[in-house]
Amino acid sequence: xxNKFYSPHxxxxxxxxxxxxxxxxxxxxxxRKHLKECWRCRTxxxxxxxxxxxxxxxxxxxxxxxxxxxxxxxxxxxxxxxxMDRESANLAARSPLFARFGPLPAMxxxxxxxxxxxxxxxxxGFGYVxxxxxxxxxxxxxxxxxxxxxxxxxxxxxxxxNSAARTATPSASGSVAEQPARLMxxxxxxxxxxxxxxxxLGEPVEVVREANGIVVTGTALPxxxxxxxxxxLSTIPGVSMRWEDTRISRxxxxxxxxxxxxxxxxxxxxxxxxGGKAALERTSNELLDLSDAVTARALALKKLNxxxxxxSLKADDQAKIDAIKTxxxxxxxxxxxALNRRATPVFEKLGGxxxxxxxxxxxxxVLQAAQKTDQLLNVLFAGxxxxxxxxxxxxxxxxxxxRLRAASAN
Amino acid sequence: MxxxxxxxxxxxxxLQDQVAAAYxxxxxxxxxxxxxxxxxxxxxxxxxxxxxxxMYLAQRxxxxxxxxxxxxxxxxxxxxxxxxxxxxxxxxxxxxxxxxLPSKDPDPERQAIDNQRNVxxxxxxxxxxxxxxxxxxxxxxxFRYREIADIIGVGTSTVGEFLRxxxxxxxxxxxxx
Numbered sequence: 226x227x228n229k230f231y232s233p234h235x236x237x238x239x240x241x242x243x244x245x246x247x248x249x250x251x252x253x254x255x256x257r258k259h260l261k262e263c264w265r266c267r268t269x270x271x272x273x274x275x276x277x278x279x280x281x282x283x284x285x286x287x288x289x290x291x292x293x294x295x296x297x298x299x300x301x302x303x304x305x306x307x308x309m310d311r312e313s314a315n316l317a318a319r320s321p322l323f324a325r326f327g328p329l330p331a332m333x334x335x336x337x338x339x340x341x342x343x344x345x346x347x348x349x350g351f352g353y354v355x356x357x358x359x360x361x362x363x364x365x366x367x368x369x370x371x372x373x374x375x376x377x378x379x380x381x382x383x384x385x386x387n388s389a390a391r392t393a394t395p396s397a398s399g400s401v402a403e404q405p406a407r408l409m410x411x412x413x414x415x416x417x418x419x420x421x422x423x424x425x426l427g428e429p430v431e432v433v434r435e436a437n438g439i440v441v442t443g444t445a446l447p448x449x450x451x452x453x454x455x456x457x458l459s460t461i462p463g464v465s466m467r468w469e470d471t472r473i474s475r476x477x478x479x480x481x482x483x484x485x486x487x488x489x490x491x492x493x494x495x496x497x498x499x500g501g502k503a504a505l506e507r508t509s510n511e512l513l514d515l516s517d518a519v520t521a522r523a524l525a526l527k528k529l530n531x532x533x534x535x536x537s538l539k540a541d542d543q544a545k546i547d548a549i550k551t552x553x554x555x556x557x558x559x560x561x562x563a564l565n566r567r568a569t570p571v572f573e574k575l576g577g578x579x580x581x582x583x584x585x586x587x588x589x590x591v592l593q594a595a596q597k598t599d600q601l602l603n604v605l606f607a608g609x610x611x612x613x614x615x616x617x618x619x620x621x622x623x624x625x626x627x628r629l630r631a632a633s634a635n
Numbered sequence: 636m637x638x639x640x641x642x643x644x645x646x647x648x649x650l651q652d653q654v655a656a657a658y659x660x661x662x663x664x665x666x667x668x669x670x671x672x673x674x675x676x677x678x679x680x681x682x683x684x685x686x687x688x689x690m691y692l693a694q695r696x697x698x699x700x701x702x703x704x705x706x707x708x709x710x711x712x713x714x715x716x717x718x719x720x721x722x723x724x725x726x727x728x729x730x731x732x733x734x735x736l737p738s739k740d741p742d743p744e745r746q747a748i749d750n751q752r753n754v755x756x757x758x759x760x761x762x763x764x765x766x767x768x769x770x771x772x773x774x775x776x777x778f779r780y781r782e783i784a785d786i787i788g789v790g791t792s793t794v795g796e797f798l799r800x801x802x803x804x805x806x807x808x809x810x811x812x
Binding site: 237238241242245247272273276277279280281283284287288289292293294295296297299300302303305306309310313429431433442 | 651654655658662666667670671676677679680684687688691692695752753756757771774775779780788789790792793795796798799802803805806809
């Protein structure tokens with residue numbers, strides 16, 4: 226087990242996120258505290274800020290003022306709006322189905338304009354129904370039939386896909402649905418493979434759907450881990466991998482304790498309650514590790530929901546995703562139970578009570594409850610900044626854990 | 636008959652008014668961003684206009700847009716990349732190529748230092764990967780990491796990583812030579 230009673234230097238990206246006010250949770254307090262203590266990191270963050278300032282000065286005072294003005298006066302768009310309204314109204318008048326279901330996605334229309342024109346001639350309604358049935362992603366935003374540009378409209382709903390994915394060109398064979406379905410299937414297989422390899426628990430692995438397949442990008446992974454993931458993913462058709470390096474390899478687990486002996490706000494009270502410095506260190510590490518496990522599962526569930534909730538999956542793909550969710554939920558419950566078991570004797574020594582209504586008074590998601598618990602554990606055992614007293618912190622933590630139990634049981 | 640209070644109550648803006656207002660407010664920002672993405676001035680202006688037409692279409696079709704500025708940058712970003720993709724092999728427009736970048740500082744020594752730094756920054760920006768440069772430009776436009784992640788279609792942590800690399804490259808090129 227790692228010794229968390231030291232103050233590791235934050236990495237550059239953490240310092241940048243901190244100076245950008247983008248750091249969240251316990252990391253903020255940890256970095257802030259570290260910066261108070263560490264000349265090296267203070268200098269480093271000043272260097273980062275000086276670079277940002279230099280770039281912004283160049284951008285604002287040199288680059289932007291020298292940009293060319295628009296070559297034409299800005300167009301009045303209202304006539305175009307009116308034209309679109311008229312064309313949509315005409316279509317609606319011609320087809321009750323159009324009026325009922327709304328306009329077709331411009332993304333698809335712009336790519337199969339000839340086909341649509343032909344369908345419109347022989348009966349717009351029939352063609353519309355046919356295409357709607359063949360679509361595999363009914364959650365795509367609906368757009369009027371009129372294509373305003375030869376370039377397809379990006380889809381602001383599926384924001385995690387890159388631009389190429391949003392503009393995937395249907396195959397010449399006319400199968401509008403084939404490619405998205407194939408990509409969706411590959412994305413499901415990637416999720417399954419990453420889950421089997423436990424790479425969906427906070428490792429820096431990103432999955433992006435592109436025009437011709439799925440790209441999995443791993444950042445700062447050790448060579449043996451890359452090999453494992455390559456082996457797991459290489460059998461899936463249409464998946465490519467990118468491995469990116471960073472200057473310093475990062476430990477995916479949270480470096481969450483930043484205190485030396487005597488640095489915790491309630492060090493002496495905690496040592497006295499738990500039986501000395503070694504016991505406090507052991508307790509802190511175990512609780513924080515268990516909280517990591519809970520948060521990782523809760524985040525994995527949230528990510529899976531975000532990724533696939535709005536997708537229209539085939540039954541077998543949906544079953545695979547459901548199986549991953551079930552697995553995460555079971556592991557989450559186990560981790561919550563283990564956290565509670567480990568925390569119970571600690572609470573007996575530290576006191577505090579649980580508000581009986583806390584578990585159901587304010588509905589929270591598992592992730593919210595896990596993050597709150599994690600935050601309070603960091604306050605108590607990792608020196609994250611707080612204005613709370615020790616009894617307040619313990620009481621809030623007990624209530625947060627009660628809410629976590631309730632949320633994870635659902 | 637409408638009461639006085641009802642008459643005085645501001646009427647809700649029509650969809651056309653809303654999009655027209657957004658167009659007035661954001662088109663210059665968008666044009667600037669598109670130039671810096673490598674579109675030439677005509678393309679940048681047409682793409683910016685196109686973006687607002689798509690915004691109107693999307694909203695007419697029932698799309699709810701919660702963050703207008705982020706939405707239009709997402710759409711414009713993708714239109715620009717499509718355009719660039721369709722013109723593969725054609726030299727990208729780089730506004731800095733056509734600029735004389737003289738410092739306005741009255742002190743000649745300071746002027747020389749500024750000019751040298753500007754040239755280095757310009758070179759450093761060119762040396763960034765597309766995604767690093769996009770992240771940097773969007774951050775400079777005031778977007779948060781999560782919004783940038785949505786615009787360019789990557790994870791928030793990846794945005795942090797791209798920005799770290801971009802800043803690190805700028806620092807090395809500009810300040811550590």
